[in-house]
Amino acid sequence: MPKVTVRYYRLKNKLKEKTLGLAPRGDDEISFDEDILAQATAALEDMAEDYPDWVSTLIDQLADVHRRCVDTPEQRVPLFEQLHSIAHDMRGQGGTFGYQLISDFADGLYAFTDKSTSTSDNHVEVIKAHIDAMRVVIKQRISGDGGEVGSEIKAGLEAAIKKYMAQNA
């Protein structure tokens, strides 16, 4: 008899019993209560109103770590890791709450603080440019892509990156 090399486990669906009882039902007979989903969506939207305050505390943390990058250059490797982690926290969320520019800038900051990047003075300046851009977005409550103002902030950040990276080359 050959050895068994593949096992399929077909388990009793306890979750379905817990949530729907024992009576058999077709897939098209089952759904979430639309009213409850609407309530949950409204609750999420309510909480989203706190997003600018939450993200402001993260921007303050970024600014604090940046200051330490300036004051203690020998500590930049672990400090860049902290910046990288905070940027990660921010980048996936801005879009959820209508602040796409925060996600975009956090995404850029995440890339700039990756382990493989330099920790030169110019890189530290680029980090500051990202933080400044985020501050403007939150201070002025610039949601969505920000229209003309958003384009200007993006252009300003891109110019700063270009300037400092050229000096780095």
Place this chain on the structure above:
Amino acid sequence: MNNIDLSRMCVLVVEDSQFIRSLIVNSLRVMGVGSIKSVDDGAEAIEFIKLVDSNPMKAGMMSIDIVISDWEMSPVNGMMLLRWIRRHKESPERFLPFIMLTGYSEPQRVEDARAMGVNEFMSKPFTVNALADKLFSVINKPRQFVHTASYFGPDRRRQDVPIQGEDRRKLTLKSPEVEVVNA
């Protein structure tokens, strides 16, 4: 039409961002989930899963029905947690449904999570409807688990669709090398 009643469900939320964690927990609560525990990272999750197994009264949760976990956390991230649940000898529930929540949606990341045995993958930014969809899939459309030398987790073939290229499945359900366990 029968509405899903989540009041008897126990969900473990693993997320290091306090703000996002509170959003998920609050959304689940409004959706009617009866019992929710949230922790900061994978290490805390492992300790809690062990506690529920050894002393559910102390844990305040009799069982865990679903884990919703972020990917990027420190020191133990979502993938390490998933690996522990699926493969570690101390894991009390290797079949535990696992929804991975992440800001990453690169195809390779999705493939890595599937290879580790994730049930569902939810990209940030998340919405209540996306969360409901993933819960619906886990509850109503669970997949059989597959155990081979290189994989343990939900069957990665969700549908019986034609295969592009070579069919690497040499065995059938009737092959003596295949065993079906109904439990």
